[in-house]
């Protein structure tokens with residue numbers, strides 16, 4: 001009768017071990033019993049970049065990389081993109097169920113009534129150089145929020161956690177918009193809580209001298225769909241940062257600053273900005289083959305292509321590609337689109353990319369939409385961080401409430417020097 005175990009024979013000692021298999025995994029700690037002698041620490045697993053290591057159990061987001069499936073709490077991403085809103089999806093990701101109308105109204109009001117930031121944050125913003133990257137400003141100012149809300153340290157107080165959640169989600173759009181307005185030397189535009197979440201962001205970013213800013217409904221809706229698509233993505237690099245830093249029981253503002261810093265990297269959320277730099281560098285369709293040839297030779301990467309989990313088309317990229325048509329009807333087609341389409345066409349036929357299962361990811365087309373909507377390139381990672389805040393908070397809450405979780409502290413395989421005596425400087429060669 002097949003049993004849910006692994007039988008391991010250690011050929012160094014001939015000993016046999018039975019290790020239970022649970023949820024398709026074995027516990028790394030079950031390997032520590034495998035030793036060659038009494039003073040042996042026991043067997044560890046070695047997995048740089050966690051290519052095959054589950055660091056947690058989660059019920060938030062499910063991805064099937066081979067089938068290109070993405071679901072938040074069981075709901076397929078294309079149905080949420082089609083029928084939900086970002087704030088409703090954020091509620092789902094955070095609390096596990098779609099809200100009733102009453103719950104959604106209360107949630108919306110709680111978030112929208114926390115969009116205003118302490119006036120002292122403006123002094124912090126004003127201290128940045130005029131050309132400071134807005135993502136650097138966001139990372140810094142989110143961390144600074146922890147100094148304004150010391151009660152956030154009470155991470156096991158559910159009511160206080162909920163209040164920090166409203167503050168964080170509400171204030172992300174304000175911090176983002178203020179960073180943008182600082183970078184273009186414009187006065188800050190304050191939240192207008194009559195507007196939707198994304199309408200309010202557009203208002204704080206683009207309001208000029210009009211008494212009331214009115215967002216274009218197509219662009220407001222498109223941004224909301226993009227926020228749904230970016231809200232969570234299970235154990236990505238920044239979620240891992242959120243969980244690792246959060247495992248020290250620091251406040252959520254400080255943990256989110258760490259997650260946003262991870263997202264800033266060009267291999268992660270910074271890729272959407274890098275895609276546009278790449279398309280601008282290519283410059284024309286006829287230079288696409290030459291660029292692909294260089295990428296295949298290892299001279300640079302096809303930004304917006306490839307994914308650690310998706311070995312099929314990123315389902316979010318499919319939705320974004322459809323969304324682009326709606327936006328371009330309003331804004332005019334982004335001239336770089338044809339280069340992106342040619343790049344995709346060639347790459348999807350080329351053995352190098354096919355063999356490595358490199359498909360467009362969420363970042364490949366999103367930047368074309370953001371640019372067409374009038375966002376500058378350096379705001380693109382910020383537009384990724386805003387919606388991902390709900391995913392980061394959900395991952396963090398799941399972590400601190402998981403009885404199995406403790407402070408994250410990986411082991412290492414030490415390959416350095418054995419003990420050696422100190423050498424006085426006069427005797428050093």
Ligand code: SDX
Nearest residue numbers: 233236267268269271301302303304305306307308356361
């Ligand atoms: C996001 O994890 C998430 O869920 C992230 C994210 C989320 O929602 O949180 O989905 C958001 O970060 C999307 C990814 C955005 N990044 C980029 O678009 C940057 C370009 N892509 C790559 O750098 C890369 O594909 C990663 C970082 C996304 C994944 O890296 P892996 O899984 O570590 O893959 P790898 O670097 O080991 O590459 C495997 C092979 C290598 O070739 P060989 O060494 O086998 O010869 O594929 C090649 C790589 O050189 N390769 C690429 C490539 N990506 C991988 N070659 C050219 N262009 C690329 N984009």
